[in-house]
Amino acid sequence: MPYTPSTYLPYDFANRRHIGPSPEEMTEMLEVLGLQSLEELIGETVPDSILQAEPLDFGKPKSEREMLWAMRQIAKKNRAFTTLIGQGYYGTVTPPAIQRNILENPAWYTAYTPYQPEISQGRLEALLNYQTMVSDLTGLEIANASLLDEATACAEAMTMAQRVAKSKASAIFVDRDCHPQNIAVIRTRAEPLGIEVIVGDPFTDLDPEKVFAGLFQYPGTYGHIHDFTGPIADLHAAEALGIVVADPMALVVLKEPGAMGADIAVGSTQRFGVPMGFGGPHAAYMACRGAYKRAMPGRIVGVSVDSRGNKAYRLALQTREQHIRREKATSNVCTAQALLAVMAGFYAVFHGPKGLSAIAQRIHRKAVRTARGLQEAGFTVEPAEFFDTFTVDVGPMQGVIYKAALAEKINLRRIGTTKLGIALDETTRPASIEALWRAFGIERKDKGGDGEYRFPEGMIRESDFLTHPVFQMNRAETEMMRYMRRLADRDLALDRAMIPLGSCTMKLNAAVEMMPITWPEFSNIHPLAPADQVRGFAEMLDDLADKLCRITGYDAMSFQPNSGAAGEYAGLMTIAAYHRARGEGHRRICLIPTSAHGTNPASAQMAGMKVVAVKSAENGDIDLEDFRAKAQAAGGDLAACMITYPSTHGVFEETVREVCEITHAHGGQVYLDGANLNALVGLVKPGEIGSDVSHLNLHKTFCIPHGGGGPGMGPIGVKAHLAPYLPADPATGGTGAVSGAMHGSASILPISYAYVLLMGGAGLTQATKVAILNANYIAKRLEGAYEVLFKGRNGRVAHECIVDTRDFVDTAGVTVDDIAKRLIDCGFHAPTMSWPVAGTLMIEPTESETKAELDRFVTAMLAIRDEIREIAEGRIEKGNNPLKKAPHTVEDLVADWDRPYSRERGCFPPGAFRVDKYWPPVGRVDNAYGDRNLICTCPPVEELADAAE
Ligand SMILES: *Cc1c(COP(=O)(O)O)cnc(C)c1O
Numbered sequence: 001m002p003y004t005p006s007t008y009l010p011y012d013f014a015n016r017r018h019i020g021p022s023p024e025e026m027t028e029m030l031e032v033l034g035l036q037s038l039e040e041l042i043g044e045t046v047p048d049s050i051l052q053a054e055p056l057d058f059g060k061p062k063s064e065r066e067m068l069w070a071m072r073q074i075a076k077k078n079r080a081f082t083t084l085i086g087q088g089y090y091g092t093v094t095p096p097a098i099q100r101n102i103l104e105n106p107a108w109y110t111a112y113t114p115y116q117p118e119i120s121q122g123r124l125e126a127l128l129n130y131q132t133m134v135s136d137l138t139g140l141e142i143a144n145a146s147l148l149d150e151a152t153a154c155a156e157a158m159t160m161a162q163r164v165a166k167s168k169a170s171a172i173f174v175d176r177d178c179h180p181q182n183i184a185v186i187r188t189r190a191e192p193l194g195i196e197v198i199v200g201d202p203f204t205d206l207d208p209e210k211v212f213a214g215l216f217q218y219p220g221t222y223g224h225i226h227d228f229t230g231p232i233a234d235l236h237a238a239e240a241l242g243i244v245v246a247d248p249m250a251l252v253v254l255k256e257p258g259a260m261g262a263d264i265a266v267g268s269t270q271r272f273g274v275p276m277g278f279g280g281p282h283a284a285y286m287a288c289r290g291a292y293k294r295a296m297p298g299r300i301v302g303v304s305v306d307s308r309g310n311k312a313y314r315l316a317l318q319t320r321e322q323h324i325r326r327e328k329a330t331s332n333v334c335t336a337q338a339l340l341a342v343m344a345g346f347y348a349v350f351h352g353p354k355g356l357s358a359i360a361q362r363i364h365r366k367a368v369r370t371a372r373g374l375q376e377a378g379f380t381v382e383p384a385e386f387f388d389t390f391t392v393d394v395g396p397m398q399g400v401i402y403k404a405a406l407a408e409k410i411n412l413r414r415i416g417t418t419k420l421g422i423a424l425d426e427t428t429r430p431a432s433i434e435a436l437w438r439a440f441g442i443e444r445k446d447k448g449g450d451g452e453y454r455f456p457e458g459m460i461r462e463s464d465f466l467t468h469p470v471f472q473m474n475r476a477e478t479e480m481m482r483y484m485r486r487l488a489d490r491d492l493a494l495d496r497a498m499i500p501l502g503s504c505t506m507k508l509n510a511a512v513e514m515m516p517i518t519w520p521e522f523s524n525i526h527p528l529a530p531a532d533q534v535r536g537f538a539e540m541l542d543d544l545a546d547k548l549c550r551i552t553g554y555d556a557m558s559f560q561p562n563s564g565a566a567g568e569y570a571g572l573m574t575i576a577a578y579h580r581a582r583g584e585g586h587r588r589i590c591l592i593p594t595s596a597h598g599t600n601p602a603s604a605q606m607a608g609m610k611v612v613a614v615k616s617a618e619n620g621d622i623d624l625e626d627f628r629a630k631a632q633a634a635g636g637d638l639a640a641c642m643i644t645y646p647s648t649h650g651v652f653e654e655t656v657r658e659v660c661e662i663t664h665a666h667g668g669q670v671y672l673d674g675a676n677l678n679a680l681v682g683l684v685k686p687g688e689i690g691s692d693v694s695h696l697n698l699h700k701t702f703c704i705p706h707g708g709g710g711p712g713m714g715p716i717g718v719k720a721h722l723a724p725y726l727p728a729d730p731a732t733g734g735t736g737a738v739s740g741a742m743h744g745s746a747s748i749l750p751i752s753y754a755y756v757l758l759m760g761g762a763g764l765t766q767a768t769k770v771a772i773l774n775a776n777y778i779a780k781r782l783e784g785a786y787e788v789l790f791k792g793r794n795g796r797v798a799h800e801c802i803v804d805t806r807d808f809v810d811t812a813g814v815t816v817d818d819i820a821k822r823l824i825d826c827g828f829h830a831p832t833m834s835w836p837v838a839g840t841l842m843i844e845p846t847e848s849e850t851k852a853e854l855d856r857f858v859t860a861m862l863a864i865r866d867e868i869r870e871i872a873e874g875r876i877e878k879g880n881n882p883l884k885k886a887p888h889t890v891e892d893l894v895a896d897w898d899r900p901y902s903r904e905r906g907c908f909p910p911g912a913f914r915v916d917k918y919w920p921p922v923g924r925v926d927n928a929y930g931d932r933n934l935i936c937t938c939p940p941v942e943e944l945a946d947a948a949e
Contacts, residue, residue, distance in 0.1 A: 018507075018767060021770060033780055038769045041776060047652055047654050057761040070757060071757075074536040075522060080525055082410045082435070084410060098343055105488060106493065108708065113708065114709065115315065122487030122921075123487070124301050126341075131143040133248075133348040136464075142287060143300075144299060145336070146285065146710065148336060148337060148562045150245065153268075167238055172211055172213050173198050173206050173207075173215065174199045178217040180221070184731075188738060192573070213235065213241040214240065216242070216243070219389060222415065223423075236261065243262065252356045259462075265285075274344060278529070279745065282337065324598065332606055334598075336710040359426055369433065369452075389421065391415055391419045391422070392419065404438070498849045501831060502650065502831055503648065508848035509703050514751060516751075537746060552686050552696070560742060564674075566695075567715065567716045570714075570738040573736055574722050575693065588610050588637060589612055590640045597835075600673060621655060640663070645684075645691075656690070660689065698713040713752070774849060781858040788804075789840060804839070804840050811872040819841065820833050821887050823864070825906070856911050859911050860911030863909055867881065867883055881899075885906065892906065
């Protein structure tokens with residue numbers, strides 16, 4: 001072929017990679033919908049009245065290489081110094097085997113929250129290991145599978161203690177030696193709930209009669225190691241609880257909270273192999289006495305049995321959670337830090353108890369040597385006994401030494417005007433210790449350890465931990481690598497199949513977007529590093545905030561909330577602060593449609609608001625008359641409404657502007673839950689249609705992977721009038737702080753930023769349109785087989801659709817659960833089940849899925865419909881059929897086959913791959929059994945042996 005200028009082929013890299021259907025496939029799909037163009041579909045779907053006037057334009061989109069280059073320029077503006085600031089964040093070594101096989105492995109990071117246990121056994125086992133580790137280290141019976149960060153975990157512990165304490169006092173005592181960010185977040189959380197926070201010295205200021213709990217930091221923020229046995233006993237005598245906020249690395253060598261009588265322990269597992277990341281993400285842990293398990297927030301992994309009676313893991317005690325209990329839930333935590341908990345758990349598996357002890361002892365000895373060097377040069381070190389942290393009183397020399405340390409590329413903590421804080425960690429090298437001494441004017445060689453220990457008398461840990469065989473296995477990397485591989489293989493994540501989870505937006509998390517997060521310039525930065533070391537972060541945060549504001553129509557962004565639910569809480573607190581500032585603090589009523597996500601009412605409750613539910617109309621829209629009436633009734637007490645747009649029913653409601661107007665007319669503010677932003681980007685700006693504040697789920701719309709249940713980021717955008725009330729910096733005790741670090745889990749923001757740079761304005765808009773196309777294509781293809789419950793004006797859905805399966809219970813005895821499990825046989829993760837309408841499936845394919853994958857899904861769904869018909873028509877037994885017996889395992893295949901259908905049909909239904917068949921490792925899991933026989937740590941070996949037989 002002759003090459004001429006007209007043969008030039010433009011190649012649109014990023015958009016083409018991110019968007020599933022090829023241009024040819026899109027044409028075919030539009031034909032199925034009877035449409036000429038994507039524009040025609042959008043015209044039929046999105047109401048004209050809300051379309052944004054100007055197209056999104058961020059200039060030319062970047063290719064992958066251009067984006068990486070741009071990101072490098074930004075990264076270079078961050079400087080990763082040796083950081084000895086401590087205050088809850090420490091240098092740590094991520095074992096490369098964990099970095100590569102977990103953090104950088106899509107089998108782990110693209111997985112969803114393990115609500116479907118049969119396809120989640122790998123991550124459930126990893127999380128159970130984590131819980132066992134936490135339970136062992138803290139000496140308490142029950143642990144959850146992570147909270148958002150240490151500061152929010154402290155706040156959760158406070159509200160949990162208030163729920164379970166017999167004491168009816170309304171105050172909490174908080175150790176003045178807590179990290180400042182912990183106190184700040186506790187204060188924010190306490191205020192709307194009417195809890196008084198008393199900060200003081202546990203040994204002189206605690207009056208147990210006045211409080212429902214006392215919360216103590218261990219070791220304290222300046223390094224003190226106190227035994228809280230006495231204060232906790234006093235609290236118990238007054239029927240109040242003791243909460244210990246403990247560093248798990250210290251617990252390796254020091255007396256555990258359980259041995260002090262603590263009821264609840266919380267803390268951060270950051271230093272178990274998870275980099276500081278300028279504040280996050282890291283998994284916070286919570287452990288408690290067994291008696292309080294039902295009051296525990298967050299997800300708990302438990303052990304149960306499957307249909308053959310074999311051991312199987314699943315999430316336990318789910319009735320505590322917000323999606324069931326709404327404003328009465330134990331907390332609003334939904335997305336937590338699963339991936340980071342998995343990493344921390346593997347860090348413990350990787351090192352084992354002896355390895356951890358060696359690491360903890362080494363950290364301590366380094367700290368002792370450093371302190372001795374200072375003391376021998378005449379400096380005063382405090383406290384005399386410590387684990388890894390101490391302070392030096394340098395009087396008027398503070399500024400000089402601080403700067404001298406900076407010149408040695410070392411960050412110290414400034415305390416008051418005369419002291420410097422020093423915290424050593426796993427990464428501290430002799431050269432750093434010598435450089436530190438130099439900053440203090442000491443010329444000295446670090447000659448390594450002579451085994452001096454400075455632990456307080458009686459505070460050395462005496463009990464065993466990590467005795468379970470999983471922590472005792474051969475530590476050869478071959479063994480570790482294969483264990484991680486085995487667990488990953490048990491799970492079904494996005495690297496195998498579409499995960500069509502309505503509302504969760506399981507889209508592509510592109511490899512190139514993930515690359516910058518492990519660069520040391522992003523990952524090895526302390527959240528309190530001086531401003532001139534984080535100019536890259538500042539630049540990225542500014543530009544990302546600017547782009548997100550242009551996408552949403554808001555004027556300001558806060559990156560502090562580290563999940564969607566945290567964003568809801570932060571947004572409502574911002575609204576509350578605004579009302580207060582205007583002398584209208586009495587406004588407390590929050591209108592929330594019954595179809596709202598469970599986190600909405602749970603967050604409103606936490607913000608001190610009174611939830612008033614608004615009905616849905618027949619067609620699924622907000623019942624406008626009911627809304628108007630309830631707004632009217634609330635009148636001058638109306639604080640806010642919380643709406644989701646497009647609605648959780650998957651429809652662009654025509655009345656959204658009216659809902660906003662009614663709310664404003666009564667002096668309320670509009671909170672628009674931004675979880676469905678994937679249907680809006682480039683087409684509609686929440687800030688332009690009347691909303692005042694929204695959270696954005698960056699782990700949905702903006703490509704941060706779900707990680708099997710976190711991390712996430714839930715920044716909030718606000719209109720200008722709310723901007724003054726956004727959360728302040730927690731580390732400096734700022735008001736309204738909602739998480740431990742100013743910018744939340746900042747180190748995963750490069751993922752979203754990369755996505756935006758790669759796509760550009762036009763690419764993002766195209767993604768939205770294709771997301772809507774994919775959803776409508778599925779809805780159309782399922783027509784006749786399943787009823788799509790809610791549709792818009794022209795019979796179109798938004799970016800997701802709800803199919804009704806309720807009739808099948810009557811006609812064939814088939815439940816929505818049966819369909820979900822049968823989809824596993826077909827090689828799919830089920831759509832969202834029974835939310836927002838019980839007995840239905842909500843399907844959201846996202847723009848990233850190709851037509852071939854959508855067709856495979858449709859094939860599976862249609863085949864399932866045929867099976868249901870067979871049962872309904874009596875051609876196959878109601879109790880013994882492929883749906884009731886789903887999912888089918890290899891075990892089923894080789895066992896006696898007493899079923900009225902073939903093995904082939906059971907195991908290889910339409911949609912399933914022949915060669916690349918996904919085999920669930922367990923049959924259907926018995927949830928009720930697990931809750932009746934609650935086990936939340938690794939089960940004893942005998943049972944393991946049984947299961948292996
Ligand atoms: C996912 C979701 C949330 C909560 O977000 P998390 O990050 O899980 O806390 C809130 N509302 C809706 C509609 C959602 O889909």
